[in-house]
Amino acid sequence: MNQPFKPAISATGSLRRRLIVQLLVIAALLSVVLYVSVSTFARQAAETTQDNILEASAAAISEAARAERDQVFLDIPYSALSMLGAVSEERVFYRVMVDGVTITGYADLPAPEVPPKLRRPSFETTVFRGDEVRVVATVRRITVADETVRLTVLVAQTRAGLAAISLRISIAAAAVGIGFFLVSGTLSWFAARNALRPLDLLAQSVARRGAHDLRPVRSDAPSELVPLLVALNSFMDRLRASLMRTEEFIAEAAHRVRTPLATVRAQAEIALRSVKQPHNRQTMREVIRAVDESSRSAGQLLDHAMVTFRSDNLARTEFDLEELARDTIRGIGPTADLKDIAIRFSAEAGLGKVKGDAILVQSALRNLLDNAVKYSPEESTIEVAIARKGRTARVSVRDQGRGFGDGDVERLKGRFDRGTNVADVVGSGLGLTIVDEVARAHGGSLDLASNERGNGACVFLTLPLA
């Protein structure tokens, strides 16, 4: 569990992408609508313009007709046709009829199906001589010799130019649509990013936390995120409670196991005083040793559990290694005194601090010193030194004991593995395992060697400096 945590979560789509896609679809629809409406409107405007001119032209021709004696005279005014030329180079056709009889123009120019009424011209798009044309028909009453006749004027114009104009307008409208789409696409990307920023911030603030930091998240969040935040905080609450229960359980288990053993041991020690027979005394001593053995094993097992537990949730605070070592040595002093063992301590000046779990490091140091005292002969000296080595602090513990014996030294770091030469000393085979675990949890190492100054063991605990 010390490896970097790999999330067991595979992303199913992205909120941002979903938001962007939706916004883009909307933008595309709007662009199409924009394009259609712009081009339709422009086409209609062009058509209306053509119609208006056609109507004006027809009206001008119609106005030019006059009744004289029994006849209708018509001089087609130049302006009536030249105004049509203003639209573009289109061909223009006309036809003037009096009561349905063509008097001038193209007799085959078809009239719109809807007949025009007075002051209400009718329009139609039709095909004339192979070209699409727009035709307008106007009608006017003229009185000729007391008789009222219907003067119908048709004016038509081809629409090739208009189609070209429509195309230009469509292209322009498409350009506007595409531009609109691009702009709104960019804006929706920004909008999606902005909308999701609180989510990113929340994720960052959770990710930045230390392993032991189970305080509730107290960031301002938009109302949509509040339920998530509440759920997260309540989850962390439960996690914290569960972690505390684990620590408490281990401590409690130790208590349950050790208390009865303590009673047995104390009573055995008292009983031993009244035992005289050497054989019985030997038995009693063995009982006490067995109690020590089992209580030490139980204690170390639980310590090991605690160390593993804490390593998995490694706290990272800066602490003074030298001070910690002095404390630990002071703690073990009375035990060393029992065998008249002197512990000499030296530390390089200006060592700097170590970052990690001080409780674990102290536990590691205590195990090293415990071992040194246990395996040292009476009236010997243990040397503890802390030296700086590159970016690390190296604690060395040298004793004048029996050393590590034959066999693979590295093996001693394994669980329940003890040296080949220590059968007569009570031990659990977990001491160095604990130290090794603490060292590795902190990114350091434990090295075992022989004391270069004569016999005995030398162990190095290396920890990275903060």
Add this chain to the structure above:
Amino acid sequence: MRFLLIEDNAKLAAAVVDRLGLDGHVVDSAEDLATGVHCLEHTTYDLILLDIMLPDGDGRTFLEKHRTGEDTTPVIVLTARSEVSDRVRVLDLGADDYITKPFDFAELEARCRAVLRRRHGSARNELRFEDVVFDPLGGTVTVDGRTEELRNRELRLLEVFFSAPDRIFSKSQLVDRLFSYDEDVSENAIEVYVGRVRKKLQGGRVRIETIRGVGYRMSRLGTGP
């Protein structure tokens, strides 16, 4: 010295009272915090031995209160809980030392001595026999105006003899007091320490006699058999 033991396990308490009594300490035993507080109100103690899990509360709460009060009696915490995290917590609360159950009595004695030495300095509890002055806290013996430093086992040997001058102690009794049970010691190892102590007592009117086949005793010169 007078100790107060606050421990709810009656058998363990009895054993501790018994053993520390061998060193000449008077130990009052309280089975819970209330009784302990009561004892402290009426008697002055040199040292408190405090269990953590007690029927009427947590020893750590007591420790916290004790430390904020005016009472400066040193406290050694006895606990059966996991050492890894508890030790630091208890020392932070102001305990002078800490020992995990089950403990070796020799270690308990050593820790008591270390705490008392830190608190009181030496020369407070000197023992006198004839012209020999023994300071168990300071770890010295003065004979004929000459002061000798004592090594730990020599000190404990003298402690045993001074607790009952003229009494004969068997080799096995002395082994039990001087060595931890983790060690395989032959009873003859005692001879080495007796020899050393004799050397340090030279010139005085006190000697350590060998009673053949029985053991040793400390007596005045010229009163032997």
